[in-house]
Structures are given as C-alpha cells and as structure tokens.
Amino acid sequence: MLVVEDIHVNYGPSQVLHGVTLEVNPGEVVAVMGRNGVGKSTLMRSIIGLTPARAGRIAFKGADVTKLPAHKIARLGIGYMPQGRRVFPSLTVREHMQVTAHARPGSPWTFERMLELFPNLGERLEQSGSKLSGGEQTMLAAGRALVANPDLLLMDEPTEGLSPLMVRELGKLVGVLKDTGTPVLLVEQQLAFVLKYADRVYILSKGQVVHHCKPSELADDHDIKARYLGV
Amino acid sequence: MIWIIHTLNGVSLGMLLFLLAAGLSLIYGLMKILNLTHGSYYLVGAYIGSTVIEKTGSFALALIVAPLAVALLGVAMERFFLRRFHLDELPQTLLTFGFLFIIADLCLWIWGGDAILLPKPALFSTSIAIGGNFYPTYRLLLIVVGFAVAGVLWWFQEHTRIGAMLRAGVDDAETARALGIDVSLLFTVVFAVGAFLAALGGVLGGPIIGASPGADFDVMLLAFVVVIVGGLGSLRGALVGGLLVGLLDNFGKIFFPEFALFTIFVPMAIILSFRPTGLFGRA
Numbered sequence: 001m002l003v004v005e006d007i008h009v010n011y012g013p014s015q016v017l018h019g020v021t022l023e024v025n026p027g028e029v030v031a032v033m034g035r036n037g038v039g040k041s042t043l044m045r046s047i048i049g050l051t052p053a054r055a056g057r058i059a060f061k062g063a064d065v066t067k068l069p070a071h072k073i074a075r076l077g078i079g080y081m082p083q084g085r086r087v088f089p090s091l092t093v094r095e096h097m098q099v100t101a102h103a104r105p106g107s108p109w110t111f112e113r114m115l116e117l118f119p120n121l122g123e124r125l126e127q128s129g130s131k132l133s134g135g136e137q138t139m140l141a142a143g144r145a146l147v148a149n150p151d152l153l154l155m156d157e158p159t160e161g162l163s164p165l166m167v168r169e170l171g172k173l174v175g176v177l178k179d180t181g182t183p184v185l186l187v188e189q190q191l192a193f194v195l196k197y198a199d200r201v202y203i204l205s206k207g208q209v210v211h212h213c214k215p216s217e218l219a220d221d222h223d224i225k226a227r228y229l230g231v
Numbered sequence: 232m233i234w235i236i237h238t239l240n241g242v243s244l245g246m247l248l249f250l251l252a253a254g255l256s257l258i259y260g261l262m263k264i265l266n267l268t269h270g271s272y273y274l275v276g277a278y279i280g281s282t283v284i285e286k287t288g289s290f291a292l293a294l295i296v297a298p299l300a301v302a303l304l305g306v307a308m309e310r311f312f313l314r315r316f317h318l319d320e321l322p323q324t325l326l327t328f329g330f331l332f333i334i335a336d337l338c339l340w341i342w343g344g345d346a347i348l349l350p351k352p353a354l355f356s357t358s359i360a361i362g363g364n365f366y367p368t369y370r371l372l373l374i375v376v377g378f379a380v381a382g383v384l385w386w387f388q389e390h391t392r393i394g395a396m397l398r399a400g401v402d403d404a405e406t407a408r409a410l411g412i413d414v415s416l417l418f419t420v421v422f423a424v425g426a427f428l429a430a431l432g433g434v435l436g437g438p439i440i441g442a443s444p445g446a447d448f449d450v451m452l453l454a455f456v457v458v459i460v461g462g463l464g465s466l467r468g469a470l471v472g473g474l475l476v477g478l479l480d481n482f483g484k485i486f487f488p489e490f491a492l493f494t495i496f497v498p499m500a501i502i503l504s505f506r507p508t509g510l511f512g513r514a
Contacts, residue, residue: 145410
C-alpha cells in the first residue's frame with residue numbers, strides 16, 4: 001500500500017530524516033513512536049508531499065509519489081490529519097466536508113456517514129471550525145480527511161490535548177477504520193493508545209528507525225521504552 | 232444638500248478603490264504576494280478601454296475586452312514568472328516592481344504621454360436633480376456597479392465550493408494542499424480575477440480619473456491604503472476600506488485642501504495603531 005524507502009528529508013537548513021524505511025500494508029494500523037523532535041511529523045509531511053524527500057523513494061499503491069505536489073498525492077488517496085488539527089477558521093463545519101469531498105462508486109465515507117459517526121458535528125454544521133472544542137476539531141479534521149475517501153489515512157498525534165473521553169471516541173474511529181479495511185499510519189505519543197489499536201510499531205530516534213516490533217512485544221520491552229519513549 | 236453630493240462623490244470614488252483593492256487584497260491573502268503591478272492593471276485597462284471605444288464607439292465592449300485582456304496579462308505573469316518564486320517574498324516583489332516599469336514604458340510607447348479621459352457612455356452622460364443640485368448619472372452608475380460587483384464576489388466566496396476552497400487556502404494554504412485542494416490553480420484564478428477587477432476599475436474610472444503616465448503609481452498607492460485599512464485578505468475589508476478612503480479623500484479635499492494626502496494617511500496611521508491588522512484583517 002505505502003512503501004517508504006530510505007528517505008532523507010531536510011526541514012529548512014537541517015536534515016531531519018536520515019534514511020527512514022517503513023511500509024504500511026492493506027488493512028493495517030501502523031504506529032510511529034518516538035520522543036519529541038525525532039522527525040515523526042516530518043515523516044508524515046514527506047509522505048503527503050509538504051516537505052518532499054531529498055533522497056529516497058515513497059511509493060503509494062505502486063506509484064512513485066516522492067516528488068509529486070501535495071494535492072496530487074492527496075487525490076491519489078492519502079488522507080491527512082495534521083498535527084494540531086489545523087481546521088480552517090473561515091469555513092463552517094459543513095464547508096470543511098464539502099471542499100475535500102470526493103465520492104467514488106461504492107466509497108464508504110459520505111457526508112451523512114460522517115454525521116452518523118460524529119453526531120456532535122451534525123449539531124454545529126453552520127459554525128466556524130475555530131469555534132469548536134478541541135475534541136470536535138479533531139473529529140472535524142478526521143471527517144474532512146475521510147470524505148475524500150482515502151485508501152490510507154495519516155494521523156499525526158490525533159490524541160494530543162484530548163480528554164480521556166475524546167481519546168476513547170477517537171479509538172472508536174480507528175476501530176471503525178480497521179473494520180472497513182482502511183489502513184492508518186499513526187504518529188502517537190500515548191503508548192496505551194498505540195498498544196490498543198496498532199498492528200505494528202516503528203520507533204524513531206534522531207531521524208532513523210531504531211526499532212520495529214509488534215505492540216505486544218513493546219509492552220514488555222522496558223529497555224526500549226525507557227531509551228526511546230521515556231516511559 | 233451639498234453634503235449629499237459630496238457623499239455620493241466619496242462613495243463613487245470608494246467603489247473604484249474597492250475594485251482595485253479587492254484583487255490586491257485577495258492576491259496577498261492567498262499568495263502573500265505584494266503585487267506592485269496592480270496599479271498597472273488599472274492603467275492598461277483604461278488605455279485598452281480607450282482604444283476599444285475609439286475603434287468601435289462602444290463603452291460596453293470596452294468594459295468586456297479590456298478586463299479580459301488584462302486578466303490574461305495577470306495570468307501570464309503568475310504562471311510564467313511569479314510561480315517560480317513561490318512564498319519567496321523579495322524576488323516576487325522585485326519581479327512585480329520590474330513589471331510595473333516595463334508596463335509603464337510599453338504604455339508610454341503605445342498610447343503616448345498625454346493624459347486621456349475616456350468618454351462617458353452616451354446613456355450615462357446626463358445629470359439628474361438631487362436635492363436641488365444636478366448630479367452626473369455616471370457616478371451613480373459607478374456606485375451601482377461597485378455594489379453589484381461586491382455582491383457577486385461575496386456570493387462567490389461564501390456560497391460556492393471554489394469560494395470555500397479559496398477561504399481554506401487563505402486560512403492555511405499548506406493544509407489545504409495536503410487535503411487535495413489545488414491551491415496553485417486557485418492562485419491563477421485569483422490573479423485573473425484580481426487583474427480583471429483592476430482593469431474594470433480602469434475603464435470605469437477612465438471618464439473620471441483618466442489615464443496618464445504615473446496614474447499606475449497613484450492608483451496603487453491608494454489601493455494599498457485601502458487594503459491596509461480594511462485588512463489584508465478580506466473582501467469586506469476592501470469594500471469598507473474603499474468607502475472609507477473614498478469619503479476621507481473627498482471630504483479631506485473640501486475641508487483641508489492644502490493637506491490632500493494627509494487626510495488619508497493620518498486616519499490610516501490611527502487605525503493601524505489600534506488595529507495593526509486593519510479593520511477586518513486577521514493576525
């Protein structure tokens with residue numbers, strides 16, 4: 001589905017990723033973990049095309065997308081929930097889900113389906129995105145990415161700043177994505193969330209993948225947790 | 232009753248300023264380009280309009296041909312030049328500054344150095360009585376057209392999908408791109424619309440302000456004041472700012488004729504000291 005091969009990425013003048021390789025297979029939830037500043041968000045930005053890789057290769061559904069502009073990568077079927085949610089203050093909730101909507105025959109994520117999934121948003125359709133609570137903004141960021149009916153969803157720290165209740169709601173969403181077979185690449189700091197939902201985990205340190213395992217293995221590996229996650 | 236006349240003068244000038252500032256504001260809001268060529272769009276629009284009227288005698292045709300021609304000029308500038316320096320402010324600004332001089336010289340070469348005043352369309356070269364004074368219907372036409380254009384732009388921005396994409400791009404171009412919105416296509420559309428409106432202002436303002444070498448600078452300066460007062464990236468700001476500057480300019484010239492530009496720039500400074508992003512601008 002998604003193959004990232006030995007990518008080197010600069011952010012401004014400094015190199016952030018030093019040869020990262022990972023893959024996401026159909027139907028999988030794959031997590032990327034690591035301390036702050038190890039390049040997790042840069043990895044997501046490179047995949048969606050906002051900070052293109054200087055060297056290496058990114059392939060999605062078999063097509064080389066390394067140097068494609070972001071909007072083309074998105075239209076090939078990658079959904080993106082940026083860190084900090086970044087909803088549009090000038091757009092209403094309804095408009096958020098109109099500007100990105102892209103329905104294909106048989107595609108599961110329609111406007112109506114979103115409202116079923118996030119009834120809170122349905123009550124606030126004409127409100128500005130910036131007037132929503134943090135949890136609602138997260139749901140909106142998920143909704144606007146999903147109505148494009150992506151074949152892969154990138155989630156960059158979706159639980160950041162959420163109440164435990166909202167984290168559980170988000171977990172439900174990841175569960176629904178799993179059920180529909182939509183793969184997810186998840187950057188996450190909350191170990192419990194990753195242990196519960198991920199199928200595989202990559203651990204990043206100083207711009208490189210230093211460990212790759214199943215969540216169950218990570219749960220018991222106190223050395224790795226202490227060294228790379230600070231747990 | 233003379234105040235009605237002065238107010239109408241101010242409002243009609245304000246509408247011309249709105250036509251100029253709307254494009255300037257949208258281009259800056261979406262692309263962060265300070266387009267110093269914007270006054271040139273006005274001038275070229277007025278000149279092409281004068282040629283069309285001279286050859287065909289039709290003001291209505293000038294209102295269509297000149298803005299379309301200038302919109303093409305704007306698209307060419309954006310596609311072939313500005314695009315190479317995306318978000319690189321200094322090269323972009325220098326580039327538009329260069330175009331300002333190139334276009335000014337081309338205009339001098341083609342249309343000469345004499346100031347010209349476009350003829351008013353026959354239908355609107357009359358006057359009507361307003362409160363005991365005679366007032367030119369052409370200026371009333373300007374007011375109507377200005378509000379109509381504002382209405383169409385507002386509808387487009389608030390009630391169409393492309394308008395919503397445009398707002399998303401102004402809010403956060405990066406996130407918009409990552410969600411599959413072709414922001415670079417929006418750039419071209421906005422440049423075309425901005426140049427179109429400025430040239431429309433050139434033809435409509437032709438019978439009042441006219442066209443002459445240097446008008447590009449003068450007009451650009453006023454448009455900048457409007458955009459700064461109203462707030463960058465905001466259509467409402469361009470409309471309110473345009474009306475405010477139009478009225479200030481008009482009444483300033485009546486009360487303090489010796490301080491012509493003073494009456495525009497002092498209020499601008501005052502507004503900026505209380506609202507640094509302009510009346511409707513966002514930080």
